[in-house]
Amino acid sequence: xxxxxxxxxxxxxxxxxxxxxxxxxxxxxxxxxxxxxxxxxxxxxxxxxxxxxxxxxxxxxxxxxxxxxxxxxxxxxxxxxxxxxxxxxxxxxxxxxxxxxxxxxxxxxxxxx
Numbered sequence: 001x002x003x004x005x006x007x008x009x010x011x012x013x014x015x016x017x018x019x020x021x022x023x024x025x026x027x028x029x030x031x032x033x034x035x036x037x038x039x040x041x042x043x044x045x046x047x048x049x050x051x052x053x054x055x056x057x058x059x060x061x062x063x064x065x066x067x068x069x070x071x072x073x074x075x076x077x078x079x080x081x082x083x084x085x086x087x088x089x090x091x092x093x094x095x096x097x098x099x100x101x102x103x104x105x106x107x108x109x110x111x112x113x
């Protein structure tokens with residue numbers, strides 16, 4: 001490590017410790033020795049992205065779901081499983097609801113670099 005003109009010791013990334021105080025972790029604040037993005041130390045990476053990848057569903061997909069759920073409903077009635085027969089339309093409603101749902105935007109953070 002070398003010393004800068006002010007006598008402060010430089011860090012390996014080329015930044016010098018300043019007299020501005022300390023950051024929220026109790027470490028000395030670091031100021032870039034020159035205005036350059038690659039001299040700034042990175043403690044974390046943050047980005048925004050959808051929570052999941054959304055795939056568009058065609059009307060054929062919904063028609064196929066209707067056919068399958070109708071067949072399951074008929075089988076539930078035929079096998080005298082009336083509670084299951086009541087749950088099949090609920091399952092269909094929830095499947096359609098989540099198939100049309102837009103993914104929420106989330107903030108992802110990697111820290112401790």
